[in-house]
Amino acid sequence: MRKKMTSEQKALFIIFGGTGDLAQRKLYPSLFNLYKQGYLKEHFAVVGTARRPWNDERYQEIVRNSISGMEVTAKQANEFSSHFYYQAHNVNDTDHYETLRKLADELDGKYELEGNRVFYLAMSPQFFSTICQHVKTQGLVTENGYNRVVIEKPFGHDVKSATELNESINQYFPEKDVYRIDHYLGKEMIQSIPALRFSNNIFNALWNYRYIDNIQITLSEALGVEERAGYYENAGALRDMVQNHILQTVAMLTMNAPTMYTDQDIRKEKISALKALRVYDKNGVKQNFVRGQYGPGNGQVGYREENQVAPDSQTETFVAGRIFVDNMNMAGVPIYIRTGKRLTKKETRIDVVFKNAPYNIFGSEPLKQNILSFKVGPNPGMELRLNGKEVNFDQYRIQSMHLRHSHGENTQSKMPVGYEKLLYDVLQGDSASFSHWEEVYYSWRFVDAVRQAWDEEKLSQDEFQNYTCGSMGPQAAKELLKEDGNKWYFRPDEN
Ligand code: NAP
16 A cells, blocks of 8 residues: 655755746646645745746746636735745756755755755756756755656657666666656556556456457547647657657556555566567568658648648658557557547547457347446546347347446546646655656667658658548558457547
8 A cells, every 4th residue: 555645745846947838837736736735835945947037026926827727815826936936047057056056955944844855857858967967966965855856758769868868867866766757647547547457356357368359549639739840840749659658558558466556566567568568670560550640631731831840741640559568468469559639539548448258149249349448538537338238128139338437526626637646746755657767768669669660761742641630540540450350449530
């Protein structure tokens, strides 16, 4: 059983990139929620740093603005924001870390923080290594408390760069103090996977190649690249979504039961699952992966017509794939994944498709497979498709039934928003919902093989722009399942 943090926590947060989008949209509201619940109270302070020449007053106003849409009184907003301090700072400038250290020490004394520090790197990855180095060498790391570094995605762009980054960070922070964010792991329904798998014997007993026919993971987005085109052109859907969110989800679905539900045991099993990913050669990539790029349609421009996108861009905005985790339990079970932009509907879901009963005693009409669906968002819930008796008395017929559970409004209002759970876990020193280096390594190893095969084969204009805005991706993504006699269970484009 993991212990629950019940009392006020003492900590200094130093947020690098304190003026940025992530800090304002996600971090300050999440910190405020922890404040409202009493996990942060008197003994905490936040230093925001970035190059902009703001002062404390301006920064506190920004913080108040970022929580203004929440349930908050003026008194709460003022009290909360009074714990925020701003330090203009260029992360490449060594001298500035000296100023930062003095401020950190002063706040440590003022708020009695007992040397506990969280360094949140909400900045472009090119700065991760420099910041870690300076934080350590300029004496911002304390002796008396904990020193945890939270690192945003992306963690490298392939095995080589991720390894270099990791080695560089590990010179200054040991693995146990590095919290690599994958915000999907903070989502309630992703967190629910182990509960459903390991606390119900009906699923625990069936969760293997004997009973599971296939697993389908969909992370579909209705929007295009919007203002992120500059970043996206260099990343693409494979690096942006598959390497992290999708493979972390695969690990949660295919790992063996941890000995106990502790961060160390969970990570051990997740690492094993990701290590068991079947890495494809060039031919394997061709047979098992599909890439796509949205073309114009439904009143939207195609990807290549977007701002900051090359007219002959080879960046994929859609990926579908057939993945195998070659371990004793899941060997041979196809895991179909897909993610893309400008698809029919925004939805994240997992459909676990079970094999049919071995024999149909009810006659000629084929039975439908049992499907367990985790609806991750936008409306979190679960669904189980069963076969049951149709209500009538003249014929005994089987029909599909759906057991649905969605959290009520009251429960939904208690669900942690955004980064709240992740920040809570950092304070608690619980790293289960963060990616361990080895998980990152094995994910990149898998993704690199796909990327390399694709990079060697340039696609023509006709071959790309192969799905229309508002569809569920290229036809080839449907064919991928058809080859195995399967089809996507979630087909919003056909409704
Ligand atoms: P952003 O809005 O561009 O913010 C970048 C921050 O870095 C700004 O505060 C900027 O402030 C600061 N900065 C840039 N160069 C600096 C320098 N040399 N010295 C000091 N500060 C500097 O980016 P973001 O969207 O917040 O993203 C931050 C990180 O979170 C990235 O790794 C991103 O991939 C990740 N992320 C973001 C989101 C999101 O929703 N935004 C979601 C997932 C992951 P100044 O210009 O004032 O220096």
